[in-house]
Amino acid sequence: MNHKGFRIFRYYSTVLFGALLFGNLQGFAQQPVNVDSLEQVYLQGNFASTDSLEVINSILIVLQDPQKMMYYSETLIQVAKRQDSTRRLFQGYLQKGNSLARLGNPLDALENYFEATNYADETGNDGALGSVYVTIADTYSLNENNVNAREYYQRAIALLRQTDDSLSLSTGLANAGDFYYRMGQMDSALMYFEEAGPIFEALEYRIGTGYYLGSLGMVYGEQGKPDEALEKLNECLEILEDEGDYYGVSAFLPFVSDIYEEKGDYRTAIKHSERSLDIAITYGLKEQIRDANLQLSELYELLGDPGKSLKYFKDYTTYKDSLSNIGLVQQMARLRTNFEVDQKQSEVNLLEKEAEISELRERRQDAALYVALGIVIFAFALAYGLFRRYKYIRRTRDVIEREKARSDDLLKNILPEETADELKEYGRVRAKKFESVSVMFADFVGFTQYSEKMSPEDLVKTVDYYFSCFDQAAENRGVEKIKTMGDCYMCAAGLPFPNKDHAVHMVRLACDILDIVSGDGYSEVTGFEIRLGIHSGPVVAGVVGTKKFAYDIWGDTVNIAARMESGSQAGRINISENTYLLIKDHFECEFRGMEQVKNKGMMKMYFVKGPLKGSQEVLLGKTTEIKGSRS
Structure with a gap:
């Protein structure tokens, strides 16, 4: 089996078992419950108020629709808070995380899973804590954070082996098997799957058994056993359809399609991929919509139908872009x-x-x-x-x-030290106006193109390296870092302590940043280019937020500084006339003429070429004479 199915499968495991944890699952496996009848009981209010938590939780256990899961999990959290039920708060946050994971929002899902661990700790239930660790590991695995995924799988399985919770243990083993399958370690994957499968069967837990059979089918496919793979996958799909688990059906259908593609039966392969896409669209499963579109695009290309291939590829690109998030x-x-x-x-x-x-x-x-x-x-x-x-x-x-x-x-x-001291003493920070500061924006050029060529881990490591170097350079120059926005770095000089040389310090920092990015002895990372823009003028500074504090600045000066950056060029420092008048005795500048600035009309702009010969270098209060000029 090729790896097209491989990239589809990795998106189902978080909600595959995580959505089924911590209810009376064995009972439900033996005595199926109609979710519609449960909803009718809840909506009609035919129960005692003290039973509301049990009714809502019973609905969540058998639900498959992620939108409904979101509604009932939030309702469970609200009711559990009123009744001070730690156990149900744990289940509410866990199920809310599961619904968010199905809807393609892994970051918010992860926040809810971590919230669930806090309540699991309060209950002292090692089985609950181990099971939510499995779900956290799944989320990291889906987003290719393999180090964190492996660590949480190991924690979870070690904890669950010490409990009597056989279902949660088998869940952890099955999801760990999926992780090693995705890593291409088939022997390890098969070992975990084969340990989990008999436990599901002994518990008569049909959904778990269905996923176990599907997992064996995937491994057989990777091992070059297409007939054995089809047999297991068809058994899996039959069970999941009987149980109404269409999320799982949508996840396994692409593997069946891959096998028929390898046999050269493109029409049958397309039929299974189209069914996977229909189910994914019905339930709003973004990752599977994306991957099904890509699979159909490739199949129609093999079939010699470029029109349909292009249509599905455009749909794939739409969902791929919507799910791509470097900051995530x-x-x-x-x-x-x-x-x-x-x-x-x-x-x-x-x-x-x-x-x-x-x-x-x-x-x-x-x-x-x-x-x-x-x-x-x-x-x-x-x-x-x-x-x-x-x-x-x-x-x-x-x-x-x-x-x-x-x-x-x-x-x-x-926060700046003075601001932090004020916050500790008074519990709040008053906004202050600074009459003259210099604000700089630095933005990487072509960052989107780089992000498409690099893995998320390498991209984050590279951006973190540069921003750490910028932070150290800013500290050396006495410049205050304000914030980062994606690949954009913002800082200000002349606050929180006014400084008449703020513009000189800021331009010195801009030169340092150019040296860092060009790799002049600072880094092994090369290839990035950066453009910088500086403007000087008045700003208002203060702290926003009540729980997660952030120091920020506002005013027209900030907007113009941003325009200076967007109007700059790769490897150049673009400054306004205000800044030029403050630094002209220290730096050689090139007049660019009058340039159009959004919402400001025509403004004078200058490129900084380098320090003037004989000017003074200012670094942490020390003064050094510059012997030459920078060009």
Whole structure:
């Protein structure tokens, strides 16, 4: 089997088993429930208010439509919050994540999965925690974050092997098998599938058995056994259709199509691909819509029908572009980091609680000993207890001080130090106007073309490398980084502390950035080009947000600086007349003439050619004479 089916399959595993976790699945496997009748019960209100959580959860267990799953999971969360049900809050966030995953929104799905882990921790249910780890691993696997995926699969399976939750264990094994299948490690994939399959069959869980048979069919296809593959895949499709799991049907049909394509039976292959596309469109499954269109485009090309091939390829491109999101990889990496930080903090809190419990137990034991041994031993034990308490208090105080220092450091990494101090003291930050600052925008040229040629991991690694270098250069020049927007870098000089040389500092930083990107001894990464734009004038600066703080600036100066950047050229620094008047005694500039600026009319622009001979280099308060000029 070729790898066209391979890229389709990788999108179903997150919701394949994750949507079926933590309900009375074995009971439902043995006694099918009609979802329509359950919905009628809920909509008509024919139940006690105390049973509302159970009714909603029962509907979610058997639902297949992701839009309805979203509605009922959000309803479950609202009702569970009112009734203070930690267990149902866990299920609500898990199911909401599953519906988002099916609708092609992995980042929001991942946020809900991490929220579910917090409630799983509160319940103390290792099976629940292990199962949501499986779902998190699936999400990373689908987005080709293989390092995180492998780590969470290992965590999940190790945890689930210590529980009696056979269904969750088989789910984790099956999804890990899919992960290794996608990695091309067929022996490992088959090992996990063959361990999971008998568990599903023993539990009489037909949907799980169906996916197990389909998985075997995929592996047989990769091993060059088309007849065995078709036999297993057809058994799989028959079970999933009987169970009404059309998401799974849509996922496995492309594999059947691949086998017929290899046999040269293009008409039968097209029939199966078209059915997969119809189901995907019905249920809004974006990834499968995209992949089915690509498969049909290739099949019609083989059949000699270029018109239909082009039509399906255009549809594929539409969905491919809608699902492509470079920032998604960065956000998911940051989301995992934030979750790990929260987990570490929870571990610290747990250790402190355990220390308090241990201390209380020891003191009670000491009290019994004091009575038995008399006044002298009592006095000694009391002194010993006080000494231990003193050490505990001192140790606790040290932990608190370290955590406070870490929090202060994190806050100062997000906000300017003066702003961070004001926020800690007053709980808010007043907006301030600065009469004269310099604002710079730096944007990579042709970034979209580069992103199409690089893997997401390499792209994120490259952008992170450049932005880290820019951050260090900005700190050296006394320039304040404001934010990044995709591949655009924004910074300002002359705030939060006014500085009369702000324009000079900013142009120096712009020169540094050109050197960094050109690779003059700074990086092994080459090939990118950047354009820069600077404008000087008044701005208003302040902090926005109440939970996730962000320092930002506003005003016409910011808009004009952005226009300077868009009007620049690759490898050039474009500045406005305001900035030119502030730096002309330090830099050689080339007048570009009057240029049209959006919403501003005609404005004078200049290219910075380099520092004037004999000008002064300013770096962290030190002054160095420039011996030559930059051209």
